[in-house]
Amino acid sequence: xxxxxxxxxxxxxxxxxxxxxxxxxxxxxxxxxxxxxxxxxxxxxxxxxxxxxxxxxxxxxxxxxxxxxxxxxxxxxxxxxxxxxxxxxxxxxxxxxxxxxxxxxxxxxxxxxxxxxxxxxxxxxxxxxxxxxxxxxxxxxxxxxxxxxxxxxxxxxxxxxxxxxxxxxxxxxxxxxxxxxxxxxxxxxxxxxxxxxxxxxxxxxxxxxxxxxxxxxxxxxxxxxxxxxxxxxxxxxxxxxxxxxxxxxxxxxxxxxxxxxxxxxxxxxxxxxxxxxxxxxxxxxxxxxxxxxxxxxxxxxxxxxxxxxxxxxxxxxxxxxxxxxxxxxxxxxxxxxxxxxxxxxxxxxxxxxxxxxxxxxxxxxxxxxxxxxxxxxxx
Numbered sequence: 523x524x525x526x527x528x529x530x531x532x533x534x535x536x537x538x539x540x541x542x543x544x545x546x547x548x549x550x551x552x553x554x555x556x557x558x559x560x561x562x563x564x565x566x567x568x569x570x571x572x573x574x575x576x577x578x579x580x581x582x583x584x585x586x587x588x589x590x591x592x593x594x595x596x597x598x599x600x601x602x603x604x605x606x607x608x609x610x611x612x613x614x615x616x617x618x619x620x621x622x623x624x625x626x627x628x629x630x631x632x633x634x635x636x637x638x639x640x641x642x643x644x645x646x647x648x649x650x651x652x653x654x655x656x657x658x659x660x661x662x663x664x665x666x667x668x669x670x671x672x673x674x675x676x677x678x679x680x681x682x683x684x685x686x687x688x689x690x691x692x693x694x695x696x697x698x699x700x701x702x703x704x705x706x707x708x709x710x711x712x713x714x715x716x717x718x719x720x721x722x723x724x725x726x727x728x729x730x731x732x733x734x735x736x737x738x739x740x741x742x743x744x745x746x747x748x749x750x751x752x753x754x755x756x757x758x759x760x761x762x763x764x765x766x767x768x769x770x771x772x773x774x775x776x777x778x779x780x781x782x783x784x785x786x787x788x789x790x791x792x793x794x795x796x797x798x799x800x801x802x803x804x805x806x807x808x809x810x811x812x813x814x815x816x817x818x819x820x821x822x823x824x825x826x827x828x829x830x831x832x833x834x835x836x837x838x839x840x841x842x843x844x845x846x847x848x849x850x851x852x853x854x855x856x857x858x859x860x861x862x863x864x865x866x867x868x869x870x871x872x873x874x875x876x877x878x879x880x881x882x883x884x885x886x887x888x889x890x891x892x893x894x895x896x897x898x899x900x901x
Contacts, residue, residue, distance in 0.1 A: 566579060
C-alpha cells in the first residue's frame with residue numbers, strides 16, 4: 523500500500539487542535555508525519571495539559587486517517603504536551619491576586635490525614651515534575667517536627683545564605699534540581715529534636731515564608747505535617763492558600779483520616795479549595811512478575827473517596843522500591859526519563875494544573891483565614 527503524505531496532512535487539517543480554534547495543520551500542531559509501507563507515524567504537539575485532550579487527539583487522528591484514506595493503515599500517534607508557556611500563562615493570569623508573597627502566583631498545600639502515606643515523597647516528585655514541565659517551583663517544608671526535604675533533594679548539608687533585597691537582609695532558599703527549598707532541617711542538627719510549642723513553630727514558618735527571597739514562582743508547594751493541627755492553621759492564617767492536594771493510601775484507616783483532612787480545608791471559616799486526591803502505594807508489582815499487580819492496601823480506595831466527596835482523583839503511584847531508594851539518595855524518582863513512574867507523576871501534575879486553572883477561573887481568590895475558634899480549639 524502506497525500512502526501519500528499530503529493526503530495525511532489534508533485529513534489532519536480537518537481536526538481542530540484543542541484550545542486553538544484552528545486545525546492541527548493550521549496551528550502547526552503537527553510537527554512530523556512519517557510513512558513506511560502501510561504504517562503512518564504522526565507527531566503532534568498540543569498545549570492542553572489534560573489527559574483527556576491527549577486521548578481525544580489520538581483517537582481523532584486515528585479515526586480521520588482510517589475514514590478518509592484507508593481502514594487498514596497502521597496509525598501511531600505521538601502526542602507531546604507543550605504545556606509550560608500556555609499553562610503557566612493561564613495559571614499566572616488567574617492566580618490569587620491577594621497573595622501576600624510578592625512574585626508567588628499559586629500556593630498549594632500538600633496534606634495528609636495521617637503519617638506514613640508518602641506525602642513528602644509526593645511533594646518532592648511533584649515539584650521536580652512541575653519544573654520539568656517548565657514551571658518555576660518552590661517547596662516550603664512545613665513539617666517542622668520531621669523535615670525531610672533536605673534529604674530528599676540531596677542538600678542535607680546545605681544552608682540558606684543571606685541576600686540584601688531593598689535594604690533588607692533575607693534568606694536565599696537552597697536550590698536543587700531547579701526547585702527552591704526552605705526547611706527547618708537546614709537550621710537544626712540531624713539528631714536534634716525540635717521541641718517547640720505551636721507558637722514557636724508558627725514563628726519559624728512565618729520567617730521562612732516572609733523573610734526569604736523566593737523570587738518569581740508559579741507554584742509554592744507547602745509540605746504540611748500529617749493530621750490537622752497548629753501548623754495547618756498557622757499556614758492558612760499566614761497566606762492565602764490557592765488549593766490543597768490530599769495524599770492517601772488505599773486502606774480504610776488512611777482514607778478515614780484523609781476525609782478529615784479534606785473536611786478541614788472545606789470548613790466555612792477556612793474555605794481552601796481541594797484540588798484533588800493522590801493515591802500513593804496503590805499496588806505492588808514485583809520485578810520478576812511485571813504484569814502482576816498486588817493490591818496490598820486495598821484497591822481504588824482513594825479513587826472511590828474522591829467520587830464520594832465530589833473532588834478530583836489526580837492519579838496513583840505504585841508501591842515501588844526505587845521510589846524509596848531515590849528519596850533516600852536525594853534524587854526524586856520523577857527525574858528519571860521515560861519510565862512508568864515519571865509518567866505517573868506527569869499525569870498527577872497535569873491533572874493538578876488542570877484543576878488549578880479551573881479553580882482560578884471559577885472561584886474567587888482565597889482569603890487569609892481569620893480564626894478565633896474552630897472545633898473547640900482556640901487560636
